[in-house]
Amino acid sequence: MPSLKCLKKNLVGLCLGLLQSMNLWSASExxxxxxxxxxxxxxxxxxxxxxxxxxxxxxxxxxRLAKEGALLRNCFVTNSICVPSRASILTGQYSHINGVKTLADALDPQKKHLAHYLQEAGYQTALVGKWHLKSQPTGFDYWNIIKGQGRYHEPRMFEGDLAQPQIVEGSYSTDLFTEKALAWLSTRTDDQPFAMFLHYKSTHEPWQYPPRHKDLFDGVIFDEPETLMGQTGPKNSRIPGWPLEILTERMVRSSDHGGEALVPSQEDPQTKRRETYQKLIRDYLRCATTIDENIGIILKYLDTNNLSDKTMVVYTSDQGYFLGEHNYFDKRFMLEESMRMPFVARLPHRIPAGVKVDPMILNVDFAPMLLDYAGQATPASMQGESFRSYLERPGQEAGRTSIYYRYWENSPRRPAHYGVRTQTAKLIYYDGLVTESEAHKWEFYDLQEDPQETRNVYDRTHNARLMRQMKHHLRQWRSNLGDVSQKF
Structure with a gap:
């Protein structure tokens, strides 16, 4: 039987080993x-x-980032449109609080956001690429951005001065943004941690890819989603939606999309839809391939400069997107393809490799999580919450039971709406359908029986108790967030 002294020695050794394996970050690390x-x-x-x-x-x-880090399986945007989502990511606030509800809104340059808090915590901060928040960036020690959507080819970049554009002849935005970001990383000081925000224009319509990929995927026939053909939108949907036929008109009209116009082989509507879909996917994936290539360049830079173990790398998108599902393209709607956000994060020795995170995470949670890793508490102004514990100790917590979504812009095909989602169901209310009866403004989807949301069953659901519960969730969310306005 081992002695007490030996047991104590082994216990001390075990504790030291656990602490070393955790590689705890100190304030200076x-x-x-x-x-x-x-x-x-x-x-x-x-x-x-x-x-x-x-x-x-x-x-x-x-x-590789997902394999060496964590992947979020249930990450969602709170307002699926570019400008509002970016504002929510930075501020940790819902659209009605940060004031950026629509594409036309600008982020108040006086509003304190993630980059300001990181500066105060001693981080060197930089922003490169697509800002898209209208106002001049604040909170960044260095910034070099495009205005609005900018251009794919030879983008006009503004380095610290919105009045002085710079153009690099022959450049392509994704490649150029990476070059500018790595140039700043190479000149920063080594005595402070850095926070680099690198925002690509890709894969936004009109999907203009670099010349090196003009033949990529030629001859490939991509699989179609099950809901591409047939009716547009889910069965019994309350709205007209945003069908591929709109994209067909754009592609036929000009060569902006992918650098060449669409020439349908037949006038048959189903053939035109299929050919539009195939061109959409080819052009889109050529742009996406360029993003992946540049992430590879960045990871190689971190490896070469011994920064990989010291750097948390996050890759995400500002929202989801329809790629032919329901015969839709674009985003905005509270359906899964639009509101789901892909998200991977890697931080060696802190985030276990290959983690899959199941709790529901929102874009308003990104800022609190990053501040948590920077050693800062979540500011009282932020409505999101850190999910660091989910990344480092997956399976330990159940997380939210429901989430709230609100799209503020309003048009006949894409009306304003809000709703609530649980792990198993979704309830949507189209407040923008002002001329419709109250009953015709609701949609309900059973995500267990119908995960692809092929049919709205609000009119036919027999589970009155579940419907009352979902409406209670919705009222509770709106009350807690102070989102009581009916205006859109």
């Missing part, structure tokens, strides 16, 4: 932060999310 975000790069086009476009299309470098 906080990780660098590299937050990479694209535009509309939906999870259907990420290999690590089981892309239906494999094996022709692959994302090895994005998949």
């Amino acid at each position: 906080r990780p660098n932060i590299l937050f990479i975000m694209s535009d509309d790069h939906t999870s259907q086009a990420w290999g690590c999310y089981g892309s239906r476009f494999a094996p022709a299309f692959q994302t090895p470098h994005i998949d």
Whole structure:
């Protein structure tokens, strides 16, 4: 039988080993932060999310981040449109609180956000690429951005001065943004941690890819989603939706999309829809391939400069996107393809490799999580919450039981709406349908029986108790968030 002294020695050794394996960060050893975000790069086009476009299309470098870090299985946007989502990511606030509800809104330059808090915590902060929040960036020691959507080819970039554009002849936005970001990383000081925000324009319409990929996927016929053909939108949907036929008109009218116009082989509507879909996917994936290539360049830079173990790398998109599902393209709607956000994060020795995170995470949670890793508490102004514990100790907590969504813009095809989602069901209310009866403003989806949301069963559901419960969730969310306005 081992002696008491021996047992104590072994116990001390075990504790020291556990502490070493945890590699705890001290205040002076906080990780660098590299937050990479694209535009509309939906999870259907990420290999690590089981892309239906494999094996022709692959994302090895994005998949590497997922393999060496964590992947969020249930990450959602609170308002699926570019400008509002970016504002919510930075501020940790819902749209009605940060004041950025629609594409026309600007982020108040005086509003304190994530970058300001990181500066106060001693981080060197930088922003490169697509800002899209109208106002001049604040909170960044260095910024070099495009205005609005900018251009794919030879983008006009503004380095610290919105009045002085710079153009690099022959450049392509994704490649150029990476070059600018790495140039800043190479000149920063080594005595402070950095927080780099690298925002790509890709994969936003009109999907203009670099010349090197003009022949990529030629001859490939990509799988169609089950809901591509037939009616547009879910059965019994309350809205007209945003069908591929709108994209067909755009593609036929000009060569902006992918650099060449669509020439349908037949006038048959179903043939035109299928050919539009195939061109959409080819052009889109050529842009997505370029993103993955550049993430590979960035990871190689971190490896070469011994920064990989010291840097938290996040890659995400500002929202999801329809790639032919329901015969839709674009985003905005509270359906899964639109509101789901892909998200991977890697931080060696802190986030276990290959983690899959199941609790529901929101884009308003990103800022609190990053501040948590920077050693800072979540500011009282932020409505999100850190999910660091989910990344480091998956399976330990159940998380939210429901989430709230609100899309504020209003038009006949894409009316304003809000709703609530649980793990098993979704309830949507179209407040923008002002001329419809109250009953015709609701949609309900059973996510267990119908995960692809092929039919709205609000009128036919026999579970009155569940419906009351969902409406209670919705009222509770709106009350707790102070979102009581009916205006859109």
